[in-house]
Amino acid sequence: MNGEPIVILLAEDDPAHAEIVRRNMEISRIANRLEHVEDGQDALDYLYRRNGYSDPSRSPRPGLILLDLRMPRVDGLEVLQAVKSDPELARIPVVVLTTSATEMDIAKAYEHHANSYLVKPVDFSQFTELLETLGYYWLAWNKSPH
Secondary structure, eight states: OOSSOOEEEEEOOOHHHHHHHHHHHHHHTOOSEEEEESSHHHHHHHHTTOGGGOSTTTSOOOSEEEEOSSOSSSOHHHHHHHHHHSTTTTTSOEEEEESOOOHHHHHHHHHTTOSEEEEOOSSHHHHHHHHHHHHHIIIIIOOOOO
């Protein structure tokens, strides 16, 4: 990690999954800031700085988006499509982190230019290991343009 603050936007409607992500990022010291939204509409509002997220200090551009597919109000695939079709947001890596392992969901996510697709393991320790590996890959080892 470059010593720069890392903001991760977590779009996750399951409070237990969000807490696992938050705790793992905290323990691993992966993120300087984890922003959590509970549905796709809030994710879009955050990214486009609308409604309660209009203040850039409250909604800094994330260095990574962790995106669940099955969310209320706006589906994760719709969020992904909006992000990747917007020139100002398209460079932000989007990792789909979902319970769905269906080929159709995987194909659609990559058609909409997801950077990675990960299926959440049911086992807590495997989920924790997945998040640790994910954090180090995307935020420590992976190089991206600024």
